[in-house]
Amino acid sequence: MLGSAVPATLSVKLCLFQRLPTNAHFEFSGVEATKPPARRRRHHNHHHQHQNHHLHIRYHHKLNNLKSLFGRAVIARATNDGGGGVGSFSQQPTSPDVEEVNISSSSLGDGYVSLFVRMLGLDNDPLDREQAIVALWKYSLGGKKYIDAIMQFPGSINLTVNLLRSESTSTCEAAAGLLRSISMVNLYKDLVAESGAIEEITGLLNRPSLIxxxxxxxxxxxxxxxxxxxxxxxxANIDILPILVKSxxxxxxxxxxxxxxxxSNLALSQVNHKIMVEEGVIPKLVKFLKNDDEGSKVIRKVARNALLELSKDDYYRILIIEEGLLPVPLIGAAAYKSFRPGLHSWPRLPDGTEIERTSKTPSRFGASELLLGLNVDDKIVNIDEVKMNAIxxxxxxxxxxRIGAIETEDGKKESELLSGQQLTLLPWVDGVARLVLILELQDESALSRAAESIADASINEDMRFAFKEAGAVKHLVRLLEYNNHAVKLSAIRPLERLSVSNGVCQAIEAEGVMDPLIDTLRCPDISDNLMEKTLDILARILDPSKEMRSKFYDGPVNGSNKGLDEARNSNRPRENNGDMTEIDIPKTNxxxxxxxxxxxxCLVEILKTSAPNLQRKAASILEFIAITDPTMDMVISVAIESALDTVFQQKVLKDTDSDLEGKEPEKYALEVEEAGLAISAASRLLTKLLDSEQFCRNINSRHFMKLLRDILKSSIPLNCKDWVAACLVKLGSLSGPKPNLKESINVEVTLYETIPRLIRQLKTSSSLQAKEAAVVELNRIISEGVIDxxxxxxxxxxxSPLVKLIEEGxxxxxxxxxAILYNLSMDSENHLEIVAAGAVPVLRRIVLSQRPQWTRALHLLRTLPT
Structure with a gap:
């Protein structure tokens, strides 16, 4: 089977454009692949000198006949034996005025072929060997039967491979050309590879200034x-791949x-993908598809095939998208017949934004409706690059x-050209627009595939905003109301990926996504995957902290360019330009x-029965509801206390050492982190619910304090303990006049949350001021006599970070x-670690320089072993 999509046979007219010299004098020896011993070689050369004249006469007549036959124009059919080589893409020069002649191998005679094979012998003159290999190369261009005639002589491949080491350019070209012809026949591929051709070709290609x-x-x-x-x-080895990429x-x-x-062929084997990507093949191949003026149709085709194979890996697909290409499904030109473009009396941007008319009087010839730029005031509407690309x-x-030319190439259906391929690659501008166009069709299979492609392509802020500006959001929201479960699931996945961006998330909400999501959540037979994506989108839209963050942060995530839809005018309240204040009213509705x-x-049931990642999202949505409903009656009335109790008792935190045996450390760490995030969200919800007097009267505060104190001492990530500590402190303050309990809670919060957080700040913060603030706070805690x-x-x-800060702060x-280090030195168990951290030379420098703290440094030095 061919590694490249080419016809099984390829008819090519070839001519023998290099005649043999009329005065050619051929000397030959046997066909041994290695040189004979020195003594035998000298005898052979001596005998050869005596027989030289006779050999010339003996073969002169045959060579003249052969030259006259080769002197005529030879037109041959290049076939590949049903499994031909893709090398046949490169056609030999043809002559339109050459008469076509059918040549059989018997017409030349096996004697002539054997003559040239013998002339390849290592003992022959280099010029004779060059003439022989050139003649055999031209002869092999006739097709398989001519190649068979050459291959019937043992050793012909080895002698040909040996000629790849020649200093003569024409010899190397002819030898490589003959190997190319032979390797087109499936039967001989293994023989060519076993002869060492790959290694010799690698060495040949490494030569400098190769033609x-x-x-x-x-x-x-x-x-x-x-x-x-x-x-x-x-x-696919480290020697040949750099040559291929450079070529x-x-x-x-x-x-x-x-x-x-x-x-392209190497990419067909997945085992080669890693080394190919590491050699930088993706950017090189992408450039042929991004620019129409780069390369030929052949190089564009093989580049596309190679990249499509690499794109089957999720990570490599991201690299391809980042280079500017999008995988787009091929759905067949017939599917586009259902496309009905919207006919508007006034132009709109792809995302549905209407352009405000600056002239109340219509143009006499309708130019104001057709030529958008004539009626756009730059001070009102700023068409940025993303919008221009969308248009x-x-x-x-x-x-x-409209003209039926989509998914076609040179008059042929692209889906036919890429037999078995279900995807093509298009530049960003075309790929985004094509995917959005497919969303307007009626083919449910095409809709699902386009939605999945949008989800895969939404890898960064630029891509998410590109889809938003191209109008993908409104179509995806519309698909959520489909009765087809597969279409609905396919549509919610890209919406979940797009909602990562704050600005795009607002646009999704403005398109009316809340009702379809709520309806989906109410379905009794909702699948786990659909529920997870639905909760993801709802949690991002209803994130209680988002509105507070928006007051301090005026840009999208991931460092993209600032602002969403800055071009839209604030005097058009129906438009969503990313400003939180402009969509407050529709948000409320x-x-x-x-x-x-x-x-x-339903959300409370998720807290009781679902996995930690779903519990986290459900708790966040319930917190929003609790904030929206001042009385919190609706949340309190659904037995929220038992649901919180379930979240706080995560199974992974109860595992003993015997339970951990056989578990993968990475997987266990991920489970602990997910459990910590769910507990943090539930603690935040409980903290909010404690504002309700009715809830405080009914809650078993002692039970929850015990749960939270155990969690505070657990191995969940430190960032997840912030809300646990805050909730625990609030529960302690509501428990009544119990000073011992309050003190115990404060100590535990200090030991298991505050101190670890300050130490992490000392270790990881890049700000010297933040480190100094942390060490001052640590000194205050220790000086207050907090136990342990x-x-x-x-x-x-x-x-260690303390010693480093003492040296630099x-x-x-x-x-x-x-002060902290002195208190640590009171415990002799810490002496070795203090010395190992390099404290002694730092303290000595402070003493010798007589800095204001030199007396304390001296006392510390006397405490430490020296």
Whole structure:
């Protein structure tokens, strides 16, 4: 089976454009692949000198006949024996005025072929060997039966491979060309590979200043061999791959095509993907598809095939998208017949934004409706690059759909050209517009595939905003109301990926996504996957902290360019330009559907029965409901206390050492982190519920304090303990006049949350001021006599960052650090760690320089072992 999508046979007219010299004098020896011993060789040369004249006479007549036959124009059919080599892509030069002649192998005679094979012998003159290999190369161009005639002589391949080491350019070209012809026949591929051709070609391609013709023939040989799956691993090595990648920049298009063909075949074996990507093949291949003026149709085709194979890996697909190409499903040109472009009396942007009319009087000839730019005031509407790309892409793709030219190439259906391929690759502008165009069709299968492709492509802020500007959001929200479960599931996945961006999340809400999501959540037979995605979107839209963050942060996530839809004018309240204040009213209306007893009961049930990641999202939505409903009656009335009790008693935190045996450490750490996030969200919800007097009267505060104190001492991530500590402190304050209990809670919060957080700040913060603030706070805690506070500092690994800060910090930080270090030195178990952290030379420098803290440093030195 061919590694590249080419016809099984390829008819090519070829001519023998190099005649043999009329005065050619051929000397030959046997066909041994290695040189004979020295003594035998001298005898052979002596005998050869005596027989030289006789051999000339003996073969002169035959060679004249052969030259006259080769002197005529030879037109041959290049076939590949039903499994031909992809090297046949590079056609030999043809002559239109040459008469077509059918040649059989018997017409030349086996004697002539054997003559040239003998002339390849190592003992022959280099010029004779060159003439022989050139003649055999031209002869092999006739097709399989001519190649068979050559291959009937044992050793012909080995002698040909040996000629790849020749210093003669024409010899190397002919040898590589003959190997190319032989490797086109499936029967001989293994023989070529076993003869060491791959290694010799690698050495040949590593030569400096190699001419394009030699490169082409050598690479085409590798192209033919790479069709065989077992040979691909042998070809894909660290020696040949850099040559292939470098050849993609060659000036000769034939060299580019051959290198691309080899890479396309190598990509068919997944085992080669890693080494190919590491050699930087993706950017090189992408450039042929991004720019229409780059390369030929062949190189574009092989580049596309290679990248499509690499895109089957999720990570490599992201790299391809980041380079500017999108995988787009091929759905067939017939599916686009259902496309009906919207006919508007006034132009709109792809996302549905209407352009305000600056002229009340219509143009006499309708130009104001057709030429958008004539009636757009730059001071009112700023068409940025993302919007311009959306307009250009939509225009191009709708035009192709209208004329029936979409998914076609040279008059052929692209889906036919890429037999078995279900995807193609398009530049960002065209790919985004094509995917949005498919969302407007009626084919349910096409809708699902386009939605899945949008989800896969939404990898960064630029892509998410590109889809938003192209109008994908409104179509995806519409698909949520489909009766087809598969379509609905396919539509919710890209919405979940797009909602990662705050600005796009607002646009999703403005399109009316809340009602379909709530309806989905109410369904009794909802699948786990659909429920997870639904909760993801709802949790991001209803995130209680989002509105507070928006007051301090005026840009989207991931460092993208600032602002969402800055072009839209604030005097158009119907538009959503990313400003939180502009959609407050529609938010109030759309979010009322969440305040439903059935929805709240569903969320509480999720807290009781679902996995930690779903519990976290459900708790966040319930917190929003609690904030929205001042009385909290709806939340309190659904037995929220028992649901919180379930979340706080995560199974993974109760596992003993015997339970952990056989568990993967990475998987266990992930489970603990997910449990910690769910507990943190539930603690935040409980903290909010404690504002209700009715809830406080009914809650078993002692039970929850015990649960939270145990969690505070557990191994959940430190960032998850913030709300646990806050909730525990609030529960303690509501428990009544019990000073011992309050003191115990405060100590535990200090030991298990405050001190670890300050130590982490010392270790990881890049700000010297933040580190100094942390060490001052630590000194305050220790100086207040908190039990086991110094032990907590040592156990959290605080000694080393303390010593470093003493060496670099200000006088204030040095004073606090020395105080903490002195308290740590009171425990002899800490002495070795203090010394190992390099404290002794730091303290000596402070004493010798007589800094203000030198007396404390001296006392510390006397305490430490020296």
């Amino acid at each position: 394009s013709e030699v490169k082409e023939q050598s690479l085409c040989t590798l192209w033919n061999l790479s069709v065989d799956e077992k040979l691909r691993v042998k070809i 993609l920049d060659d000036e000769d298009i034939k060299v580019k095509e051959a290198a691309g063909g080899v890479l 250009v892409g939509r225009t191009q793709q709708q035009f192709l759909a 759309t979010r009322k559907s969440v305040l439903d007893s059935a929805v709240i009961a 506070s110094t032990r907590a500092v040592a156990s959290e690994g605080g000694i 200000s006088d204030r930080a040095v004073e606090a650090g020395l």
